[in-house]
Amino acid sequence: MSVWAAVVTVTAAVLTVIGTVYTARLSKAAATTSAEATRVVAAVQAAPAQRAEDLKVLQATVSxxxxxxxxxxxxxxxxxxxxxxxxWTTDRWAQQMHHAGxxxxxxxxxxxxxNRTGV
Structure with a gap:
């Protein structure tokens, strides 16, 4: 019976280590996903403020x-x-020159x- 007890104890220990590693990986993935979601939410919430700032810059530029x-x-x-x-002045001078010969x-x-088109 002691052999079976030892096998069960070792198996339980190995399964505990495997479970801990698996839980740690899941926790890390969850934390990464949570951080990314937080970043996306912050970007979405900042978008109206950024648009308002862009509009101010555009209005100042247009002004x-x-x-x-x-x-x-x-x-x-x-x-x-x-x-x-x-x-008008040069035309008047040219006319004066014509009159003077x-x-x-x-x-x-x-x-x-x-003189022909005004442009």
Missing amino acids: RVDEENGSLRGRVSRIESILRAFA IEPEPVHPLVEEY
Whole structure:
């Protein structure tokens, strides 16, 4: 009987060790899965805040671009006004030269195009 008792004791000990190792592996897998789930939940919960932050950045960028665009439009308008004034002035000078009997040099093709189209 003592042989059987020894076999049962050794078998029980081996099975206990195997059970402990198996439980440890399952616990580690469960902890890893739990950590991954926690990370995913945190990312999902942070997504609206990140989107709000992205929206703030986008709105600030649009505001800055609108401001720059308004400034550039003002400058372009001023340059167009100066160009029209210069064209009017040079046309007046050319007419004065014609009246004085002086033939001015021919105008540049771009000036001719501008005089013809206004663009």
